[in-house]
Each structure stands twice: as C-alpha cells, then as structure tokens.
Amino acid sequence: MTDTTPSTPAGTFVSAELYAQVQQFYARQMGLLDDGRPDEWAGTFTEDAVFQEASRLDEPLRGRDAIRASSRARKERLDGDKLDFRHWLGMLDVRPQDDGSLRTRSYALAMRIPRGGALDIFASVVCHDHLVQVDGTWQVRHRDLHHDGSGRD
Amino acid sequence: MTDTTPSTPAGTFVSAELYAQVQQFYARQMGLLDDGRPDEWAGTFTEDAVFQEASRLDEPLRGRDAIRASSRARKERLDGDKLDFRHWLGMLDVRPQDDGSLRTRSYALAMRIPRGGALDIFASVVCHDHLVQVDGTWQVRHRDLHHDGSGRD
C-alpha cells in the first residue's frame, strides 16, 4: 500500500465542502495534540490505524490503543517541561479514492515555546494520510510522516 | 464570558461557505495590519469590541476607537524602523453560536523582516475571536490573544 499514488488526476479538485471538512478535521486534530488531550487525539484514528514515522519510530504504532499509549506517555514526559507546542498543517491536497476514502498530502510545521523563552520552529514534516469516514466525521486509518532533512525518501 | 466554550459539538463541521468566508475575512484583516492601515484595521472590529492580550496589555482595549488609536500609535512607532511585518493565521476552527455569531480559534505566527535583514518569526499566538455579522461581512466583537510561552493559561 502506498499513500502517494493519487486516485484522482492532478487537474481535478475536490468540492469545497469536502476540502473544508478536511481542513476543519485537521485544525481540531492538531488542537487536541497541542492541548495535551491524548485520549481524544487517539479517538481521531481508527481502531486499526497505523502511525508511521520512519525517522523517529523503529516500528509503526499499530492500532488506536498503541497510539493512545504513546500519546499519553508523550504528555507525561512534556507536562514537566513547561513547554507550549503548536502543530501547523498546510498546503493540503485531497485525493478521493474509489472506495470513498481519502488520501491526503500536507505539510506540517512543529514548534515549541518554552516558558519565557523564544519560539523554536524545529521540524518540517510531510504528512500522507489515509482518511476514512466514520460516524459522519473523518478518522485517520494510516499516517505516514516524513521528516524533512532526515534523508529518507 | 468565555471564548473557549464551543456551541457546536466537536464532530460537527461548518459549511464550506462559512469556513471560506472566515478564512477570507482573516486574510484581509491581517493584510490591513501588515500593510499599515490602522483605520481600516479598526473597521474590522465592532464599535464595542474588546481586544485582550493578557501577556502584553495591562488592560484590554475597549471599543473601536481605542483599537484605532492603539493601531495608529503602533504604525507611527514602526514606520521609522524599516521593518516588514507579516501575520499568518491558520488551523482555524469555527463554532457557530445559537445567536448566529461565531466563536473561532486559530493559531497565529508573527514575524518581522528588517530591511536587508533576516526573517524573524518571533511569536506564536492562540487567537480566540467572537465574530458577529454586520452589513454582510464579519467583525470581531471580542479578541483574546494568548502568547505561547507566556505561562498564562
């Protein structure tokens, strides 16, 4: 399975309704991560979701439970650090698949701001997601993060 | 009054028309700020608007006149400095309220570029707005800015 093969041709744009839905989905999903709400964050992934981050994780996280556990551990680690985190997502491209799911590509910037310290935008990431519709909203079934500068193709 | 209590449930997205309107509103509003047009900037707030920035302002600015005066003073201060300023707003979440107004949350990045100098992205801010419809466009009735790293909750 590859996240990079589009189903729709490059000249075809998705409807504004779909595009705005996906934009809103990501705004809220990143908000949950930044607000330190690991359980709700995990709830934006399917039960069988795969979370892949080749430059950081030896093995992908497999399943919502693993994503939740990883996210809770991250929160505990960071809570003592007095840091604000912000994740921006932009340059969103959405390709509908024949089965009604979506493949998206977007850019992400990760930044942290220590208490009383300077803004540090420390990572640029390309995010390939496979989104499926569940109960009237979207969930991530597969996420592949590529950290720029990591040398991985 | 709190800007953080949503009226719509988290799984509900606003229509593309509304979402695109608010995106365009912010693109133009930030453009007025960056282009140094304090009077037009002030015109994007309601007459009775409150502008709150806990980490910067001792007291909120109350009313469009105060916002205009503050913005004119900022422009005079900066005009001598030969700086370009840019404000980016992203990760927009829009929650319609029962009275037809909107509560929005967004992230903002503030950056400056001195003549011949390097780009300096110096602040990450979370913006909570209360928007009301006036004469077919949107105006800010209440803005609360939280500077990341300021330690304020």
Place this chain on the structure above:
Amino acid sequence: MTDTTPSTPAGTFVSAELYAQVQQFYARQMGLLDDGRPDEWAGTFTEDAVFQEASRLDEPLRGRDAIRASSRARKERLDGDKLDFRHWLGMLDVRPQDDGSLRTRSYALAMRIPRGGALDIFASVVCHDHLVQVDGTWQVRHRDLHHDGSGRD
C-alpha cells in the same frame, strides 16, 4: 498593468468553491516545485506567463519556456545539495476580475532543511498572481513576488 488593484470590493468574499479551488491549485503547484518537477511546475503557467521577482531577477522570466528552463537549472543546482525545500502559501485573498480571471494576493514562506541539519525558514514573500482558467484548471499568467526586507515597495 498592476496586480494590486482589486476588482471586487473589500467586503465581498468569493464563493467557497472558487476559494477551495485556488487553495488546491496552490497546494499542488508548490508541491511540484518542492518535489523537483520543473516541467510540471512550468505547466502551471500560461504559455505567455510573466514571472517577476524584483529582488532576485534582473529581468522577469517571459513565457513558459523561460520558466521551465529556469526551474530545470534550479533543480540541477539543488540536486547536489541534499536539501529539502518547502514552500508554504497562506493568507490567500482572491479577487475576481470582470473577464473571469482572478487576482490573488498571498503570503509565502520558503524554507530549506539540509540532510541531518536544522530547519531554516529563510524568506517571507508576498505573492501577487493573475490566474486564468485553462482547460478546467487555473494557470498563472503573471506572478509578482515581493521579498520582505528587500526594501522594494
């Protein structure tokens, strides 16, 4: 010809369909640049496109062929450098013109990430485009880039 004179009044927003189309156009166009696909990048400009970047180029690039040649040369220069490049575009404002074409203004951030090195967001740019519809998609007929801090008005 000036790219800065809007045809629509400031209080008028374009439809969500049009706004989402232009957002998607730019996401894909910047993706082609970042992915090092100069021929497809050139294909997003009209045959007679003019590409103007006052602080970098002595003379505008005139025509798609010149844009393609310049983009191929950039790719060859960069391929040896083991750099990832990302271009973000945001704060998009769209003004429809009487002839059905569009004038857009947007902010852009240019960043590079060396293999194993730190993210460097090195330029903030204001982009004024003139877009025309060709074969069901949009193409750039005129692009004017203003680098912040360059001192050019």
